[in-house]
Amino acid sequence: MAHVELIMPKMGESVAEATIISWQKEVGETIEMDETVVEIATDKVDSEVPSIVDGVLVKKLFEADDVVKVGEAFAIVETDGGGESTAFVVEEAPIPNVAAAKVEEQVAQVRESVQPFTNEGGRFYSPLVRSIASEEGISLEELEQVPGTGKEGRITKADILAYVNNRGNTTSPQAAPAPQPVTPKSEPIRTAPKAAPAVSVSGDSEVIEMDRMRKLIADHMVMSKQTSPHVTSFVEADVTTLVNWRNKIKAEFKKREGQNITFTPIFIEATAKAIKDFPMINVSVDGTNIIVHKDVNIGMAAALPSGNLIVPVVKGADQMNLMGITKTVNDLATRARANQLKPDEIQGGTFTLTNVGSFGNVMGTPIINQPQVAIMAVGTIKKKPAVIETPQGDMIGIRHMMFLSLSYDHRVVDGALGGSFLRKVADYLEQFDPNTQL
Numbered sequence: 001m002a003h004v005e006l007i008m009p010k011m012g013e014s015v016a017e018a019t020i021i022s023w024q025k026e027v028g029e030t031i032e033m034d035e036t037v038v039e040i041a042t043d044k045v046d047s048e049v050p051s052i053v054d055g056v057l058v059k060k061l062f063e064a065d066d067v068v069k070v071g072e073a074f075a076i077v078e079t080d081g082g083g084e085s086t087a088f089v090v091e092e093a094p095i096p097n098v099a100a101a102k103v104e105e106q107v108a109q110v111r112e113s114v115q116p117f118t119n120e121g122g123r124f125y126s127p128l129v130r131s132i133a134s135e136e137g138i139s140l141e142e143l144e145q146v147p148g149t150g151k152e153g154r155i156t157k158a159d160i161l162a163y164v165n166n167r168g169n170t171t172s173p174q175a176a177p178a179p180q181p182v183t184p185k186s187e188p189i190r191t192a193p194k195a196a197p198a199v200s201v202s203g204d205s206e207v208i209e210m211d212r213m214r215k216l217i218a219d220h221m222v223m224s225k226q227t228s229p230h231v232t233s234f235v236e237a238d239v240t241t242l243v244n245w246r247n248k249i250k251a252e253f254k255k256r257e258g259q260n261i262t263f264t265p266i267f268i269e270a271t272a273k274a275i276k277d278f279p280m281i282n283v284s285v286d287g288t289n290i291i292v293h294k295d296v297n298i299g300m301a302a303a304l305p306s307g308n309l310i311v312p313v314v315k316g317a318d319q320m321n322l323m324g325i326t327k328t329v330n331d332l333a334t335r336a337r338a339n340q341l342k343p344d345e346i347q348g349g350t351f352t353l354t355n356v357g358s359f360g361n362v363m364g365t366p367i368i369n370q371p372q373v374a375i376m377a378v379g380t381i382k383k384k385p386a387v388i389e390t391p392q393g394d395m396i397g398i399r400h401m402m403f404l405s406l407s408y409d410h411r412v413v414d415g416a417l418g419g420s421f422l423r424k425v426a427d428y429l430e431q432f433d434p435n436t437q438l
Contacts, residue, residue, distance in 0.1 A: 001078055001079070001080065002079050002080075003078055004053050004077045005076055006049070006052065006073065006074055006075040006076070006077060007072065007073055008049070008068045008071065008072050008073075008074055009049065010071070015042045015070065016069065016070055016131075017042070017067050017069050017070060018042045018068055018070070019041045019042070019212075020038050020040055020062055020064050020066050020068060020074070021039040021040060021046065021064065022039050022064055023037070023060065023064065024038060024039065024048075025037050025038075027057050027058060027059065027060060028056065028057065028058075029056070029057055030056055031051045031054065031055055031056065032051070033050075033051055033052065033053055033054050034052075036049070036050050037049055037050065037051050037057070038074065038075070042343060046339060047342070049074075053077055053079050054079060055077040055079035055080070056078045057075060057076075058077065059075065059076040060074075060075055061075055061076070062075075129156075129157065129159075129160050136164050136167070138164075138167075147159065149219065158219045158222075162223065165227075211306070211308070213306070213310075214308055217309060220369075221367050223370060224370045227370055228368050228373070229411060230367070231410045231413075232407045232408075233415065233418050233419045233422050234405045234406075234422075235403070235419075236401055236402070236403050236404075237402055237403075237404060237426035237429050238399050238401055238430050239400050239402055239429050239430065239432070241430070242266055242429060242432035243381060243400040244400075244434070245432065246261060246263065246266075249261065249438065257327075259326075259327075262326075263355075263378075263381070264300060264329050264355060265325040265326040265329045266429070267355070268300065268314055268317055268325050268329065269317070269320075269322050270425050270428035270432075271317075271351065271353055271376065272296050272298060272318040272320075273318070273424075274425045274428060275296050275351060276296070277421075277424055278417060278420060278424065280292065280412075280413070280417060281351065281373070281374050281413065281418070281421045282296060282351055283373055284371040284373065285371065285373065285409065285412055290412055293350040295315065295316060295348075296317050296318035296319075296350060297314065297315045297316065297317065297348050297349050298314045298353055299311040299314075299351070300312060300329065300332070300333075300354075301354035301366075301369075302332075302336045304336065304337065304339075305337060310336050310341070310346060311369060312332035312336050312345050312346050313346060313349040314328050314329060315348060322436065322438060326438070332345065350372060351374060351375070352366075352369040352372060352374075353375070353376050353377075354366050354375060354377050354378075355377075356377045356378070356379055357378055357380035357402065361380060362380060362403055363403040364405060365377070365407055366405075366407050368407055368409055373408060373413055374406060374408040375406070375407050375408075376404060376422070377404070377405045377406075379405070380402065381402045382401060383398050384398070386401060404426055405422075406421065406422040
């Protein structure tokens with residue numbers, strides 16, 4: 001018999017830990033290879049972790065709601081041995097050679113470095129928060145003063161980053177200098193965020209606690225508004241040609257491919273083309289540095305049956321034709337609704353598109369999906385009377401019209417760039433080739 005540790009797998013570049021939602025197996029139960037052991041949640045997506053061996057679950061190292069670091073063991077399975085795996089096998093046999101001993105030493109170092117910690121008062125700090133605090137030179141004593149918005153007052157990633165951003169503008173109570181007279185050359189006064197007003201709850205009111213995903217969305221949206229000065233521009237586009245083209249081919253496409261052709265792939269294709277024309281819209285901000293992304297990875301905001309929001313990413317959208325984008329969009333949308341997306345499929349986006357028109361909305365002013373600097377909303381397509389310019393003169397006709405809006409980070413995107421980019425997207429939609437083949 002051998003004891004095999006099941007390890008929390010890597011779930012994307014920026015995912016450092018996961019929370020156990022529920023155990024699917026109990027101690028003493030038999031587990032088959034690839035059978036789900038636990039359901040987990042990260043700040044990106046919910047997922048399942050399967051077993052990498054056949055055996056019997058003999059020990060749980062964590063309980064539901066516990067946070068587990070990537071690379072950390074979360075359960076022990078007893079096996080008959082004989083199979084190779086990426087898990088660490090715990091046996092009484094001595095280490096056979098120096099190389100193996102070095103590996104064990106490295107494993108021990110990694111495990112020690114990623115352990116969560118608490119202070120003497122019992123306050124919990126996740127490894128990610130601890131890592132950021134260490135990099136920024138924040139002591140444990142200073143960390144104790146940071147307010148937390150997480151469960152039981154825990155400090156979240158957003159909390160520590162907000163504290164770091166404002167750290168240079170505040171001082172600790174012990175080191176606070178005496179007040180100085182304000183002069184015209186003084187730094188602007190920064191006031192602390194105001195507490196939310198108390199909510200009156202009457203007997204007819206129902207109190208519903210936010211679920212985990214809604215809390216994450218709320219934190220991310222507040223952080224985005226605090227980070228980026230938002231500006232929104234609007235254009236109206238005549239999309240009659242592409243609407244007529246889609247109406248003409250959608251039945252045949254459905255019959256041939258077994259899936260629908262929606263407007264979303266067309267919007268993504270036009271957006272990817274415009275990004276190539278205006279690459280400075282495809283950037284992120286790192287302090288005073290602008291990171292220009294060469295990859296064009298377009299996130300598409302999708303509403304879930306629960307009412308929450310998720311943003312799967314069409315990666316390399318500029319390298320795909322319309323058929324490739326269509327199949328990718330349909331696949332991501334289907335698996336998003338079934339909660340089957342992989343963590344890597346909802347990160348790495350460089351620009352986001354949200355279709356508020358799917359809810360019948362004419363236009364919207366979306367919040368930027370950090371660390372991106374722009375997000376575009378497309379409104380519903382409506383028939384409207386419009387002026388048509390012809391060689392014989394202007395005339396009034398019934399056209400399919402829609403609004404596009406772009407919210408952008410005014411730190412690095414000015415009105416000229418934001419407005420020109422948005423107009424270019426509209427131009428690509430208006431100039432859609434009616435002879436396009438799928």
